Amino acid sequence: MGELSHIDKNGRPRMVDVGEKADTKRIAVAKGSIFMKPETLRRIKEGTMDKGDVLSVAQTAGIMAAKNTSSAIPMCHNIMITGIEMDFIMDEENSAVHIEACASTVGKTGIEMESLHAVAVAALTIYDMCKAIDRGMRITDIRLVKKSGGKSGDYLGG
Amino acid sequence: MGELSHIDKNGRPRMVDVGEKADTKRIAVAKGSIFMKPETLRRIKEGTMDKGDVLSVAQTAGIMAAKNTSSAIPMCHNIMITGIEMDFIMDEENSAVHIEACASTVGKTGIEMESLHAVAVAALTIYDMCKAIDRGMRITDIRLVKKSGGKSGDYLGG
Amino acid sequence: MGELSHIDKNGRPRMVDVGEKADTKRIAVAKGSIFMKPETLRRIKEGTMDKGDVLSVAQTAGIMAAKNTSSAIPMCHNIMITGIEMDFIMDEENSAVHIEACASTVGKTGIEMESLHAVAVAALTIYDMCKAIDRGMRITDIRLVKKSGGKSGDYLGG
Amino acid sequence: MGELSHIDKNGRPRMVDVGEKADTKRIAVAKGSIFMKPETLRRIKEGTMDKGDVLSVAQTAGIMAAKNTSSAIPMCHNIMITGIEMDFIMDEENSAVHIEACASTVGKTGIEMESLHAVAVAALTIYDMCKAIDRGMRITDIRLVKKSGGKSGDYLGG
Amino acid sequence: MGELSHIDKNGRPRMVDVGEKADTKRIAVAKGSIFMKPETLRRIKEGTMDKGDVLSVAQTAGIMAAKNTSSAIPMCHNIMITGIEMDFIMDEENSAVHIEACASTVGKTGIEMESLHAVAVAALTIYDMCKAIDRGMRITDIRLVKKSGGKSGDYLGG
Amino acid sequence: MGELSHIDKNGRPRMVDVGEKADTKRIAVAKGSIFMKPETLRRIKEGTMDKGDVLSVAQTAGIMAAKNTSSAIPMCHNIMITGIEMDFIMDEENSAVHIEACASTVGKTGIEMESLHAVAVAALTIYDMCKAIDRGMRITDIRLVKKSGGKSGDYLGG
Numbered sequence: 001m002g003e004l005s006h007i008d009k010n011g012r013p014r015m016v017d018v019g020e021k022a023d024t025k026r027i028a029v030a031k032g033s034i035f036m037k038p039e040t041l042r043r044i045k046e047g048t049m050d051k052g053d054v055l056s057v058a059q060t061a062g063i064m065a066a067k068n069t070s071s072a073i074p075m076c077h078n079i080m081i082t083g084i085e086m087d088f089i090m091d092e093e094n095s096a097v098h099i100e101a102c103a104s105t106v107g108k109t110g111i112e113m114e115s116l117h118a119v120a121v122a123a124l125t126i127y128d129m130c131k132a133i134d135r136g137m138r139i140t141d142i143r144l145v146k147k148s149g150g151k152s153g154d155y156l157g158g
Numbered sequence: 159m160g161e162l163s164h165i166d167k168n169g170r171p172r173m174v175d176v177g178e179k180a181d182t183k184r185i186a187v188a189k190g191s192i193f194m195k196p197e198t199l200r201r202i203k204e205g206t207m208d209k210g211d212v213l214s215v216a217q218t219a220g221i222m223a224a225k226n227t228s229s230a231i232p233m234c235h236n237i238m239i240t241g242i243e244m245d246f247i248m249d250e251e252n253s254a255v256h257i258e259a260c261a262s263t264v265g266k267t268g269i270e271m272e273s274l275h276a277v278a279v280a281a282l283t284i285y286d287m288c289k290a291i292d293r294g295m296r297i298t299d300i301r302l303v304k305k306s307g308g309k310s311g312d313y314l315g316g
Numbered sequence: 317m318g319e320l321s322h323i324d325k326n327g328r329p330r331m332v333d334v335g336e337k338a339d340t341k342r343i344a345v346a347k348g349s350i351f352m353k354p355e356t357l358r359r360i361k362e363g364t365m366d367k368g369d370v371l372s373v374a375q376t377a378g379i380m381a382a383k384n385t386s387s388a389i390p391m392c393h394n395i396m397i398t399g400i401e402m403d404f405i406m407d408e409e410n411s412a413v414h415i416e417a418c419a420s421t422v423g424k425t426g427i428e429m430e431s432l433h434a435v436a437v438a439a440l441t442i443y444d445m446c447k448a449i450d451r452g453m454r455i456t457d458i459r460l461v462k463k464s465g466g467k468s469g470d471y472l473g474g
Numbered sequence: 475m476g477e478l479s480h481i482d483k484n485g486r487p488r489m490v491d492v493g494e495k496a497d498t499k500r501i502a503v504a505k506g507s508i509f510m511k512p513e514t515l516r517r518i519k520e521g522t523m524d525k526g527d528v529l530s531v532a533q534t535a536g537i538m539a540a541k542n543t544s545s546a547i548p549m550c551h552n553i554m555i556t557g558i559e560m561d562f563i564m565d566e567e568n569s570a571v572h573i574e575a576c577a578s579t580v581g582k583t584g585i586e587m588e589s590l591h592a593v594a595v596a597a598l599t600i601y602d603m604c605k606a607i608d609r610g611m612r613i614t615d616i617r618l619v620k621k622s623g624g625k626s627g628d629y630l631g632g
Numbered sequence: 633m634g635e636l637s638h639i640d641k642n643g644r645p646r647m648v649d650v651g652e653k654a655d656t657k658r659i660a661v662a663k664g665s666i667f668m669k670p671e672t673l674r675r676i677k678e679g680t681m682d683k684g685d686v687l688s689v690a691q692t693a694g695i696m697a698a699k700n701t702s703s704a705i706p707m708c709h710n711i712m713i714t715g716i717e718m719d720f721i722m723d724e725e726n727s728a729v730h731i732e733a734c735a736s737t738v739g740k741t742g743i744e745m746e747s748l749h750a751v752a753v754a755a756l757t758i759y760d761m762c763k764a765i766d767r768g769m770r771i772t773d774i775r776l777v778k779k780s781g782g783k784s785g786d787y788l789g790g
Numbered sequence: 791m792g793e794l795s796h797i798d799k800n801g802r803p804r805m806v807d808v809g810e811k812a813d814t815k816r817i818a819v820a821k822g823s824i825f826m827k828p829e830t831l832r833r834i835k836e837g838t839m840d841k842g843d844v845l846s847v848a849q850t851a852g853i854m855a856a857k858n859t860s861s862a863i864p865m866c867h868n869i870m871i872t873g874i875e876m877d878f879i880m881d882e883e884n885s886a887v888h889i890e891a892c893a894s895t896v897g898k899t900g901i902e903m904e905s906l907h908a909v910a911v912a913a914l915t916i917y918d919m920c921k922a923i924d925r926g927m928r929i930t931d932i933r934l935v936k937k938s939g940g941k942s943g944d945y946l947g948g
Contacts, residue, residue, distance in 0.1 A: 006212075006287040008875060011205060012849050013215045013287075015856075017873025019815060019894050025493055032297075047169060054164075056372045057171045059486050060548045061232050064380075066489075067544055067552050068230070070857055072279055073286045074219050074850045078857050078870055080552055082582065083491025085482060104493050106582075108872065108896075112293070113286050120278045120297070121230055128231045128271050129164040129171075135270070135302055135313050139190075139278070142297035155293050166401060170375050173382075175399025177341055177420050183651060214846045217644050218706045222854075224647075225702055225710050228383055232376045236383050236396055238710055240740065241649025243640060262651050264740075266398065266422075322528075322603040324717060327521060328691050329531045329603075331698075333715025335657060335736050348613075363485060370480075373487045377548050384546070386699055388595055389602045390535050390692045394699050394712055424714065424738075428609070429602050436594045436613070437546055444547045444587050445480040445487075451586070451629050455506075455594070455616040460609055471609050499809060530688045533802050534864045538696075540805075541860055541868050554868055556898065557807025559798060578809050580898075638844075638919040643837060645847045645919075664929075679801060686796075689803045693864050700862070704911055705918050706851050744925070745918050752910045752929070753862055760863045760903050761796040761803075767902070767934055767945050771822075771910070774929035787925050 006075045015075050021108040026149030028103055030115035032142035034123045035096045040134040044097070044126070045090055054129045055088045055097070062086050062122030066103050066114040073117065079110045086118060099123055100145075112144050164233045173233050179266040184307030186261055188273035190300035192281045193254045198292040202255070202284070203248055212287045213246045213255070220244050220280030224261050224272040231275065237268045244276060257281055258303075270302050322391045331391050337424040342465030344419055346431035348458035350439045351412045356450040360413070360442070361406055370445045371404045371413070378402050378438030382419050382430040389433065395426045402434060415439055416461075428460050480549045489549050495582040500623035502577055504589035506616035508597045509570045514608040518571070518600070519564055528603045529562045529571070536560050536596030540577050540588040547591065553584040560592060573597055574619075586618050638707040647707050653740040658781035660735055662747035664774035666755045667728045672766040676729070676758070677722055686761045687720045687729070694718050694754030698735050698746040705749065711742040718750060731755055732777075744776050796865045805865050811898040816939030818893055820905035822932035824913045825886045830924040834887070834916070835880055844919045845878045845887070852876050852912030856893050856904040863907065869900045876908060889913055890935075902934050 008014040044054045063084050070078035082104050089098040101118035105111045123139040130137065147155040166172040202212045221242050228236035240262050247256040259276035263269045281297040288295065305313040324330040360370045379400050386394035398420050405414040417434035421427045439455040446453065463471040482488040518528045537558050544552035556578050563572040575592035579585045597613040604611065621629040640646040676686045695716050702710035714736050721730040733750035737743045755771040762769065779787040798804040834844045853874050860868035872894050879888040891908035895901045913929040920927065937945040 006215075006290075011211065012846055012876075012878075013211075013853065014849075014876065015853050015871070015874040017875075017894060019872035019896050053169065053171075053369060053372055056369055056486055057164075057232050057376050059488075060373050060376045061230070063487065063489050064545070064548050065230055071854070072219070072223055072226070072230070073283050074215050074854050075283075076286050077872070080554070080581075080870070081489070082493035082551070084489040085491075086486075086488065088486075104491060106493050107870075112289060113282065116282055116285065116297075120282060123300075124271065124274055124278060125231050125233075127274060128234050131270060131302075132164075132310075135305070136315055137301070139274075139300040140298045142281075143295070144293055147293070152290075157294055170372055170402075170404075171379065172375075172402065173379050173397070173400040175401075175420060177398035177422050211843060211846055214644055214843055215850050217646075218847050218850045221645065221647050222703070222706050229380070232380050235398070238396070238712070238739075239647070240651035240709070242647040243649075244644075244646065246644075262649060264651050265396075322531075322606075327527065328685075328688055328718075328720075329527075329695065330691075330718065331695050331713070331716040333717075333736060335714035335738050369485065369487075373480075373548050377546070381546055387696070388535070388539055388542070388546070389599050390531050390696050391599075392602050393714070396712070423712075428605060429598065432598055432601065432613075436598060439616075440587065440590055440594060441547050441549075443590060444550050447586060448480075448626075451618055451621070452631055453617070455590075456614045458597075458613040459611070463609070468606075473610055527685060527688055527802075530685055530802055531692050533804075534689050534692045537803065537805050538861070538864050554870070554897075555805070556809035556867070558805040559807075560802075560804065562802075578807055580809050638847075638922075643843065645843075685801065685803075689796075689864050693862070697862055704851070704855055704858070704862070705915055706847050707915075708918050744921060745914065748914055748917060748929075752914060755932075756903065756906055756910060757863050757865075759906060760866050763902060764796075764942075767937070768947055769933070771906075771932040772930045774913075775927070776925055779925070784922075789926055 013075055018077060018108040023107055024149045026105050026111050028112040028115040029146040030119045031100050031145050032119040032123055033096045033098045034126050034137055034139050036137045037134050038095045040130050041090060041095050054126060057129060058122040058125040059086045061125040062101060062118035065121035066118040069114045069117045073113055076113045077109050079105050079107045081105050081114060097126060112147055116142060171233055176235060176266040181265055182307045184263050184269050186270040186273040187304040188277045189258050189303050190277040190281055191254045191256045192284050192295055192297050194295045195292050196253045198288050199248060199253050212284060216280040216283040217244045219283040220259060220276035223279035224276040227272045227275045231271055234271045235267050237263050237265045239263055239272060255284060270305055274300060329391055334393060334424040337467060339423055340465045342421050342427050344428045344431040345462040346435045347416050347461050348435040348439055349412045349414045350442050350453055350455050352453045353450050354411045356446050357406060357411050370442060373445060374438040374441040375402045377441040378417060378434035381437035382434040385430045385433045389429055392429045393425050395421050395423045397421050397430060413442060428463055432458060487549055492551060492582040497581055498623045500579050500585050502586040502589040503620040504593045505574045505619050506593040506597055507570045507572045508600050508611055508613045510611045511608050512569045514604050515564060515569050528600060531603060532596040532599040533560045535599040536575060536592035539595035540592040543588045543591045547587055550587045551583050553579050553581045555579055555588060571600060586621055590616060645707055650709060650740040655739055656781045658737050658743050660744040660747040661778040662751045663732050663777050664751040664755055665728045665730045666758050666769055666771050668769045669766050670727045672762050673722060673727050686758060689761060690754040690757040691718045693757040694733060694750035697753035698750040701746045701749045705745055708745050709741050711737050711739045713737050713746060729758060744779055748774060803865055808867060808898040813897055814939045816895050816901050818902045818905040819936040820909045821890050821935050822909040822913055823886045823888045824916050824927055824929050826927045827924050828885045830920050831880060831885050844916060847919060848912040848915040849876045851915040852891060852908035855911035856908040859904045859907045863903055866903045867899050869895050869897045871895050871904060887916060902937055906932060
């Protein structure tokens with residue numbers, strides 16, 4: 001197992017130097033879910049079908065969060081994101097919305113945190129917009145499901 | 159069940175007017191967890207006991223995120239936070255860190271999103287600082303556990 | 317005619333002191349338009365009627381911009397916005413989208429700049445999302461149409 | 475006519491992938507105007523000739539806005555701006571200030587939105603600093619007048 | 633001597649609760665200096681007398697920094713600033729620019745950090761704008777010189 | 791002596807064009823100090839040795855400030871920082887904490903301002919966290935001590 005690369009020799013935080021790394025195409029896919037009452041999901045869905053669109057706001061928030069990741073996560077490098085796509089699946093059986101973000105960059109580091117941050121903020125936005133009718137929603141299983149590019153090689157999670 | 163208050167009459171988003179609401183003391187407690195390999199938890203713990211302190215950075219990030227909530231969550235009001243405390247429990251049995259944030263305000267609205275945002279960003283910070291040794295961490299069960307103050311009354315979650 | 321209140325006695329900028337002003341309910345309505353090719357308007361409209369929704373993103377951007385006004389406009393006070401609503405009218409006759417923002421606060425100053433900023437950023441967002449098919453769009457007639465509350469009294473523009 | 479590139483296949487927003495695009499030198503020039511009372515223009519002008527300088531603050535605000543464009547415009551890529559210049563023309567005949575911004579980058583996308591955003595925020599800053607004496611100012615004709623570099627080729631507007 | 637109020641009982645950071653404090657009028661004055669070559673000071677001065685105005689940009693930057701203080705300083709409360717004034721003295725004898733910021737608020741906490749932050753960022757802006765001709769400038773003696781309002785009473789420094 | 795490169799031909803600010811500059815590896819080291827009462831230093835030190843860690847928060851704040859430099863300093867380019875390390879020396883003889891930041895980038899411009907900004911904000915954070923017991927702290931001697939890379943060549947200060 002490697003070192004905890006963000007901790008310097010005095011045990012205090014640093015932002016690790018990636019200056020020697022080559023620029024490569026990098027892609028990361030993250031997922032997460034928000035569980036809610038069936039009634040809440042129904043209302044989101046009707047909104048989507050009509051004109052109201054909780055998921056459109058959540059998607060916009062997630063994309064903006066991805067771009068803001070290095071301001072929110074202290075030791076995370078600022079990078080230039082080349083693209084982000086998000087997808088939402090309304091799961092009536094489990095009364096949940098499943099969220100997926102796929103972000104890409106061409107650079108020396110990244111792009112896991114950007115995808116994970118997009119998913120987290122999209123989920124929080126759904127919570128915010130529906131909390132008046134359902135305070136018991138749970139945001140869960142935010143994880144990296146796929147990563148390609150970079151020195152550490154590809155990763156495939158669950 | 160009430161209305162989805164963030165959706166206006168055309169089905170498009172709005173920030174609901176809270177101008178008529180009274181200023182009250184409001185407190186919200188949110189929790190969440192990040193599951194990891196036992197080795198990762200051990201390393202965080204040793205860092206804490208020694209000098210390195212992943213959790214101190216995560217706590218700082220969470221507190222800063224709370225203050226930045228209205229910039230990240232589109233329909234969330236900007237409010238003046240009067241205090242935030244965070245707590246981290248290292249759970250060896252389940253190989254997880256449990257995160258709690260308690261934020262307070264005196265105002266017309268809030269403060270659930272600030273506490274939830276603090277927990278989410280603290281968890282993402284732990285992920286970021288440990289991802290070099292453990293890409294399979296999962297952030298889970300982010301939820302509101304308690305809220306007091308405001309017109310909608312108190313809430314007690316699980 | 318009064319003084320240019322943002323210029324101090326040395327001719328350099330300052331943020332004027334509003335500490336002695338009373339807290340009052342304040343509302344400001346701003347409007348603006350973006351002119352485009354008929355084809356562009358048709359595409360926005362179809363997007364809206366289907367599922368794609370340029371205006372939903374523009375509305376989200378406008379609301380977020382309103383909250384960020386004091387960071388963008390140097391001498392503008394940071395205030396707590398109590399509510400924002402935006403409206404978009406698709407005008408086929410003139411091949412334009414007309415944008416309106418109504419923001420409110422309870423405070424010592426504001427809230428004209430927040431409404432104007434919301435309109436400007438919503439218009440820029442429409443430009444950004446449609447520029448691949450129409451670089452000649454024009455953003456025009458951003459102005460204050462109504463203001464109530466505050467010491468300077470009500471204002472009614474055109 | 476091409477596709478509305480920011481709308482994904484489900485009709486929801488995305489940030490288009492520019493990872494395959496080559497790095498090229500890109501320049502964009504945007505213009506806009508703010509119309510006001512002759513008295514207001516005279517006061518700005520005297521300020522400039524003396525020491526007070528509304529336009530210096532507006533110019534600073536415009537340049538800072540250009541750098542912040544990807545945080546304000548949801549689907550806009552974050553890019554590294556290599557330079558920005560702004561110019562202001564005081565037009566007594568029409569009682570207006572005409573604003574021009576010229577921003578450049580070396581990259582895969584941009585830089586129209588940065589120039590347009592600089593013009594819009596500079597105009598809003600003038601409004602903010604003069605609104606105590608003239609609430610009827612109008613910000614108008616914000617448009618792209620020139621763009622060079624990038625795959626879509628050069629553009630020359632009016 | 634009191635407690636280090638930002639450190640919680642586990643030795644980790646928190647944002648102290650000010651919810652029980654009364655709203656009072658608060659003023660804080662901070663000062664600092666930047667020392668430079670005589671030639672650099674001469675150039676700044678000529679710029680000011682002509683049209684170029686390093687100090688106008690520095691003043692704008694300082695005021696914007698004051699408003700952004702709670703985003704930059706982790707445990708600092710976000711407050712509503714009611715006014716800020718800055719002053720610059722060009723000291724030829726010591727070849728320095730002396731900077732003063734006076735910020736005010738009506739609230740439960742603050743406003744020392746806002747004034748100190750304004751001074752620091754104004755000094756850094758002067759450094760940035762002159763570094764092409766003078767890399768050896770020193771920013772020094774940033775300190776609180778006066779504070780009034782609040783429970784801890786008035787403070788008068790040197 | 792060269793030109794004040796941030797002032798344009800009309801004497802107003804601009805962000806200088808670095809588009810023609812080559813990408814080179816750049817490193818800048820900045821230092822600064824904060825002087826305080828012996829008691830304050832002792833408390834910080836005990837906090838560090840125990841569990842509380844003012845310096846860990848200050849270090850996190852400094853690193854985040856480095857990444858945010860182009861938002862705070864008006865004419866400063868936004869660049870991609872490849873790494874930052876900070877170091878703190880507790881100097882009992884002089885009752886001070888000495889702060890050092892070393893930031894690096896691979897790019898066309900930078901990285902002095904990022905290192906200087908990190909030092910300044912770290913010092914302000916120490917002030918903020920200890921001000922309850924010591925309002926008389928002084929932040930001093932913020933300066934560039936070393937720079938390498940870039941067309942202007944290496945610099946070695948004191």
